[in-house]
Amino acid sequence: MSVLEKIDYPKDLKNLNRKELKSLASELRQFIIESVSKTGGHLSSNLGVVELTLALHYVYDAPKDKFIWDVGHQTYAHKILTGRKKEMHTLRKKGGISGFPRRIESIYDDFGTGHSSTSISAALGMAESLKKKRSKNKAIAIIGDGAMTAGMAFEGLNHAGSTQNNLLVILNDNDMSISNNVGALNNYLAKLLSGKLYGGLKKSGKAVFAKVPPVLELARKTEEHVKGMVIPGTLFEEFGFNYLGPIDGHDLDVLIDTLGNIKKLEGPQFLHIATKKGYGYKPAQNDPNKFHGVSKFDTKNGIANNLAEPRTYTKVFSDWILDEASKDHKLCAITPAMSDGSGLNEFSKKYPKRFYDVGIAEQHALTFAAGLSLSGHKPVVAIYSTFLQRAYDQLIHDIAIQNIPMLFAIDRAGIVGADGATHSGNFDISFIRCIPNLILMAPSNAADCYQMLSFGYNYNGICAVRYPRGISHNQDLNKTTEPIKFGRAKKIRNGNSIAILAFGTIVNTCIEVAEDINATLVDMRFVKPIDKKMIKEICLDHNFIVTVEENVVSGGGGSAVLEALSEMQLSCKTLAIGIPDKFFEHGSQKEVLKECGLDKNTIKNKIVKQHKGC
Numbered sequence: 001m002s003v004l005e006k007i008d009y010p011k012d013l014k015n016l017n018r019k020e021l022k023s024l025a026s027e028l029r030q031f032i033i034e035s036v037s038k039t040g041g042h043l044s045s046n047l048g049v050v051e052l053t054l055a056l057h058y059v060y061d062a063p064k065d066k067f068i069w070d071v072g073h074q075t076y077a078h079k080i081l082t083g084r085k086k087e088m089h090t091l092r093k094k095g096g097i098s099g100f101p102r103r104i105e106s107i108y109d110d111f112g113t114g115h116s117s118t119s120i121s122a123a124l125g126m127a128e129s130l131k132k133k134r135s136k137n138k139a140i141a142i143i144g145d146g147a148m149t150a151g152m153a154f155e156g157l158n159h160a161g162s163t164q165n166n167l168l169v170i171l172n173d174n175d176m177s178i179s180n181n182v183g184a185l186n187n188y189l190a191k192l193l194s195g196k197l198y199g200g201l202k203k204s205g206k207a208v209f210a211k212v213p214p215v216l217e218l219a220r221k222t223e224e225h226v227k228g229m230v231i232p233g234t235l236f237e238e239f240g241f242n243y244l245g246p247i248d249g250h251d252l253d254v255l256i257d258t259l260g261n262i263k264k265l266e267g268p269q270f271l272h273i274a275t276k277k278g279y280g281y282k283p284a285q286n287d288p289n290k291f292h293g294v295s296k297f298d299t300k301n302g303i304a305n306n307l308a309e310p311r312t313y314t315k316v317f318s319d320w321i322l323d324e325a326s327k328d329h330k331l332c333a334i335t336p337a338m339s340d341g342s343g344l345n346e347f348s349k350k351y352p353k354r355f356y357d358v359g360i361a362e363q364h365a366l367t368f369a370a371g372l373s374l375s376g377h378k379p380v381v382a383i384y385s386t387f388l389q390r391a392y393d394q395l396i397h398d399i400a401i402q403n404i405p406m407l408f409a410i411d412r413a414g415i416v417g418a419d420g421a422t423h424s425g426n427f428d429i430s431f432i433r434c435i436p437n438l439i440l441m442a443p444s445n446a447a448d449c450y451q452m453l454s455f456g457y458n459y460n461g462i463c464a465v466r467y468p469r470g471i472s473h474n475q476d477l478n479k480t481t482e483p484i485k486f487g488r489a490k491k492i493r494n495g496n497s498i499a500i501l502a503f504g505t506i507v508n509t510c511i512e513v514a515e516d517i518n519a520t521l522v523d524m525r526f527v528k529p530i531d532k533k534m535i536k537e538i539c540l541d542h543n544f545i546v547t548v549e550e551n552v553v554s555g556g557g558g559s560a561v562l563e564a565l566s567e568m569q570l571s572c573k574t575l576a577i578g579i580p581d582k583f584f585e586h587g588s589q590k591e592v593l594k595e596c597g598l599d600k601n602t603i604k605n606k607i608v609k610q611h612k613g614c
């Protein structure tokens, strides 16, 4: 019987000896590789924290001690050790377990994550509460060097360092975000881990951090003395933390001994560990970026390079920006740590001086773009819908109020599938269209997407194009479509008394619906400004207007149509179809769309049912 077979919960770990724990680490790693090869998921980050997860659950007492995993994409070992081993084959599937920590999924998931850099704040809140209850338990934030680049992480550190809370921040430093990590903090961390310094500490680490006397003052003095000779006081000490490390995050003995000692210390502690993304699985270790998030793969051969992939909307953007950049040297591209996912890899290689990966810093990305724009550059901010949420004030205060021209290429708008509720782009139409000075377009196919990006780029104002995850419709970029005209919709077919006004790629589902029920169909193209002329014309010729969109119904494109009708004092029976007012969990994009009622049959049935009453 393997060690892993005997382990279901953290309590099962407590009596294992070191040899058994080490075997367990290898078994866990193998289990994760095999499991993810069948389900897909985040592989590299999970392989990097196997030893850390084991050591944490061995030393601490979850769920009394609180573990907050930043981003939460690295929690597979944690899930396996906390009662979900048998559910791993359902990971990220509809009805299965989530790829992120979720409070309703397990009492061991103390805080739901998905967006990065929240862990220190949440853990500090819990540490504060533990202190008020006079509890000896600890709150632990486990945060990567990528997530550490965000402002919110520093807001948390800034607050925590001035308290005497029993908070432990573990910096899991693998020198990678999804792609290479960037920025001055990254350079600083690299220095801490570099060459001789880390080499020396790696040896002395066992002595310094594992065997340090567990009395706070003595520990501090010993630390300071030893560190004073090697490291000139770290940034984290200046923030009020007791900084320990760096230590080797794959050395289970050192991890267990160090954590065992830290557990006895009071006040804010900071442990810096060095790990390798993809550790223990060669293909992932050699190319951690490729294995960051994977579909099913063959464990022997890794992931095949599929060059003949159909064109995604991301690729449409990627092609467009390369074309436009070759014509206009003022164009520059900004990404908050999503170069690969946003389709900017080729651009970054071809135009390195016009490419800015600013780290996980959405707020900064937008205001930085504003500065560039005011100085004569033409910024294109490539950002996922879900991450734009984090920069909402910058969108209003720094960009819209001052009407600073730039283009937003908003990827992953609408349902994203397996990443679930934390990553869904369900709200951008609603939260963008209420901001003055903003233009918002939603293409229904590849050629329109390309043209809208050109239109938005060349428009002297703030434009956003929102497009979904996945394969584009009518792949051909040159396929002639009606050119994009400011604020104008495009009629696709004429029908009888029902008119469907659709926004974005859901137009393609509506084509089938409209044909089945002989309805008029309009591709609205612009959410803002909305085509009032078309709405008036439709209202006069039809007795039932249906709006359809892949965005929440509240405040979405349907609301824009209703507002236009009311402004023009027109009335007509209407039905707004979109994402209902709740959060939808993971599943395939198709499954989640169906659950939202955005599949062909549900849309058709709703329309037919409501039309009967007309």
Ligand SMILES: Cc1ncc(C[n+]2csc(CCOP(=O)(O)OP(=O)(O)O)c2C)c(N)n1
Pocket: 045, 048, 071, 073, 074, 114, 115, 116, 143, 144, 145, 146, 147, 148, 174, 176, 177, 178, 277, 336, 337, 338, 360, 387, 390
């Ligand atoms: C606010 C926000 N922006 C972007 C992302 C996308 N994202 C997910 S993981 C990741 C990199 C995280 O790097 P790090 O914290 O070092 O963890 P690692 O994957 O290296 O273990 C990014 C940018 C996110 N989850 N949240």
